[in-house]
Amino acid sequence: MNSTALNAFGNNLLKAKNIESEKKDKAFAKRFLNHLPFIESLFNEIYGGNAKRNQSFDALLNSIIESYLNRPVTFLKKDDEKEKKGNWFLSNNITGMSLYVDRFAGSINGLSQKLNYFEELGVNFLHLMPVFESPQGESDGGYAVSNFRKVDARFGTNEDLYALVENMNQQNMYLMLDIVLNHTSHHHEWAQKAKAGDAYYQDFFYFYDNRDIPNQLDQTMPEIFPESSPGSFTYIPECNKWVMTVFHSYQWDLNYSNPNVFVAMMDTVLHYANIGVDVLRIDAPAFIWKQLGTTCQNLPQAHILLRLIKQCVLVASPGMAILGEAIVAPNEIIKYFGTDNYIANECDVAYNATQMALQWDALATGDTRVMLAAQHPILQKPYGCTWLSYTRCHDDIGLGYDDYMIERAGFNPYHHRTYLKNYFAGWHEGSVAAGALFSVNPKTGDARISGSLASLCGLEKAVEWNNEKEIENALRKIILMQAQSMFMGGIPMLFYGDELAYINDYSYLQDPGKSYDNRWMHRPIMNWEKNEKRNTAGSFEKRIFKETQKLIATRNKLQVLSDTKNVTWMTPHNIHIAGFIRSNENKKLYCLFNYKHTASFLTWYAFKEHGERPSVLHDHWSGVDHKVGNDNEYFVLPPYSFAILEAAN
Numbered sequence: 316m317n318s319t320a321l322n323a324f325g326n327n328l329l330k331a332k333n334i335e336s337e338k339k340d341k342a343f344a345k346r347f348l349n350h351l352p353f354i355e356s357l358f359n360e361i362y363g364g365n366a367k368r369n370q371s372f373d374a375l376l377n378s379i380i381e382s383y384l385n386r387p388v389t390f391l392k393k394d395d396e397k398e399k400k401g402n403w404f405l406s407n408n409i410t411g412m413s414l415y416v417d418r419f420a421g422s423i424n425g426l427s428q429k430l431n432y433f434e435e436l437g438v439n440f441l442h443l444m445p446v447f448e449s450p451q452g453e454s455d456g457g458y459a460v461s462n463f464r465k466v467d468a469r470f471g472t473n474e475d476l477y478a479l480v481e482n483m484n485q486q487n488m489y490l491m492l493d494i495v496l497n498h499t500s501h502h503h504e505w506a507q508k509a510k511a512g513d514a515y516y517q518d519f520f521y522f523y524d525n526r527d528i529p530n531q532l533d534q535t536m537p538e539i540f541p542e543s544s545p546g547s548f549t550y551i552p553e554c555n556k557w558v559m560t561v562f563h564s565y566q567w568d569l570n571y572s573n574p575n576v577f578v579a580m581m582d583t584v585l586h587y588a589n590i591g592v593d594v595l596r597i598d599a600p601a602f603i604w605k606q607l608g609t610t611c612q613n614l615p616q617a618h619i620l621l622r623l624i625k626q627c628v629l630v631a632s633p634g635m636a637i638l639g640e641a642i643v644a645p646n647e648i649i650k651y652f653g654t655d656n657y658i659a660n661e662c663d664v665a666y667n668a669t670q671m672a673l674q675w676d677a678l679a680t681g682d683t684r685v686m687l688a689a690q691h692p693i694l695q696k697p698y699g700c701t702w703l704s705y706t707r708c709h710d711d712i713g714l715g716y717d718d719y720m721i722e723r724a725g726f727n728p729y730h731h732r733t734y735l736k737n738y739f740a741g742w743h744e745g746s747v748a749a750g751a752l753f754s755v756n757p758k759t760g761d762a763r764i765s766g767s768l769a770s771l772c773g774l775e776k777a778v779e780w781n782n783e784k785e786i787e788n789a790l791r792k793i794i795l796m797q798a799q800s801m802f803m804g805g806i807p808m809l810f811y812g813d814e815l816a817y818i819n820d821y822s823y824l825q826d827p828g829k830s831y832d833n834r835w836m837h838r839p840i841m842n843w844e845k846n847e848k849r850n851t852a853g854s855f856e857k858r859i860f861k862e863t864q865k866l867i868a869t870r871n872k873l874q875v876l877s878d879t880k881n882v883t884w885m886t887p888h889n890i891h892i893a894g895f896i897r898s899n900e901n902k903k904l905y906c907l908f909n910y911k912h913t914a915s916f917l918t919w920y921a922f923k924e925h926g927e928r929p930s931v932l933h934d935h936w937s938g939v940d941h942k943v944g945n946d947n948e949y950f951v952l953p954p955y956s957f958a959i960l961e962a963a964n
Contacts, residue, residue, distance in 0.1 A: 702805030747773030
């Protein structure tokens with residue numbers, strides 16, 4: 316459709332819905348018409364040759380308009396406020412926490428009663444792990460969704476969720492919820508109808524009459540959970556067909572080559588926007604497009620679909636940011652921010668999974684050379700987008716950086732990765748870590764790492780050994796890791812329990828629905844009597860809570876820590892120290908992190924390689940002022956410590 320015809324088509328749609336393009340709906344009408352050419356172009360790239368194209372395109376546009384018309388006034392005002400701020404999610408005044416509602420507070424109502432706890436800590440952004448209906452025992456932690464629009468009774472009701480959002484808005488807090496785009500539970504209405512033989516809904520999934528095509532796809536598709544769920548297809552006896560199940564047999568992959576699937580899921584995206592979601596976390600976007608002869612991951616069509624989602628959101632609910640949960644290779648992660656004409660117009664936020672893994676690498680080795688060798692692709696993040704920066708999350712730790720990065724640091728990739736796995740599993744001689752290997756692939760030797768921040772840092776074993784020196788080292792490591800995540804750039808996201816040094820929770824072994832998945836060891840059930848120890852002098856809980864609190868407060872007061880793409884890495888004069896500069900026109904912060912178990916020395920010369928050398932540096936963490944010495948003298952960082960230094964002259 317040419318531009319004139321498309322504009323007329325768009326105007327007719329608006330008129331049919333009584334959109335007042337010159338009055339109260341002027342801003343929406345303008346957005347709708349401005350973005351319509353991009354929406355049509357992207358839609359046609361995927362579905363232009365599909366027989367359902369016209370009907371589904373009309374349905375998509377009507378969904379966008381209806382979503383705007385149904386958007387509560389509170390969120391329309393919030394959209395306007397965010398627009399005035401620009402890219403609001405780049406601010407240094409946002410700190411998040413990711414949590415399981417039931418394990419943290421019992422229920423959504425219970426969580427509402429804990430909002431003062433987050434205020435005490437300094438957290439103003441919550442990521443609630445999946446809260447929508449999911450079958451017990453086959454939930455994959457809530458990522459096998461059987462109803463995208465109904466809160467699971469285990470957590471409460473839809474009304475409870477709406478009340479929580481209202482309470483959070485009153486406290487100026489932000490909310491992130493997940494949408495699982497790639498698959499549904501086999502208990503979802505669509506799957507149930509497909510299982511019963513409904514051809515319309517079978518086309519919502521990848522169904523095959525025999526193993527011919529599945530066998531071909533298996534040749535190139537890597538197994539996601541080779542231990543617990545080998546292969547990518549499951550036989551469904553009720554309809555005598557095979558269905559694609561990339562993650563688990565109870566999670567059926569949605570078929571996005573069918574435009575009806577996209578329209579239905581896009582409508583759900585906009586539904587979440589109207590609940591009051593500030594950041595929508597798209598789970599596993601790398602998997603949403605499948606193609607024979609490929610790995611079925613990170614395909615160009617997946618990026619086109621994400622760009623299309625972003626364009627639709629910009630029209631209907633422009634205040635909602637999109638996070639792409641793409642835990643993939645460094646060069647692939649960057650693509651989720653957009654490429655070519657869509658740079659900074661795909662996902663607004665992505666997990667900095669590479670940096671997270673690199674920090675664990677440095678902690679295990681005491682050496683930052685791999686971290687430094689891996690920075691180039693991370694620094695390609697475009698202006699206007701940001702990272703979600705984290706030390707731990709609900710998931711395992713994958714060593715997803717490339718072998719060439721390890722080789723550049725002078726190590727053998729196979730031996731290096733083997734060492735890291737053995738170290739964090741606690742198998743290596745001298746290791747203080749108490750973790751476990753997850754999803755071990757016996758064919759490739761690949762594995763990922765489970766364990767809480769505190770246990771991987773050595774606190775669990777140190778307490779068991781009653782070793783005061785190792786306890787001190789573990790507590791220092793916890794804050795060192797959190798500090799680098801906090802000051803690197805992006806939205807810091809704490810994982811619940813880490814702010815109180817929770818060690819592994821092994822109670823999952825008694826639950827048949829969880830015992831097969833050791834990631835539950837770092838998904839603790841919060842003990843609120845234990846949490847009161849944050850007020851007890853001399854306790855681990857108080858020390859880590861107060862220091863985490865101080866990290867957040869320090870970041871809040873330093874505007875230079877907003878993500879304006881302002882990270883410059885310092886020359887590695889000492890391989891044990893990771894050092895970078897955060898700067899703007901008026902400020903320059905030198906952020907230094909010592910990953911060695913003993914003191915590390917950094918030549919004062921390092922501070923004059925990026926502009927004029929300051930004469931005095933103020934440490935925002937310790938409060939100490941340091942007089943800058945001569946080139947043959949050194950700044951000393953104690954074991955597992957850090958400094959946030961700013962010129963005081």
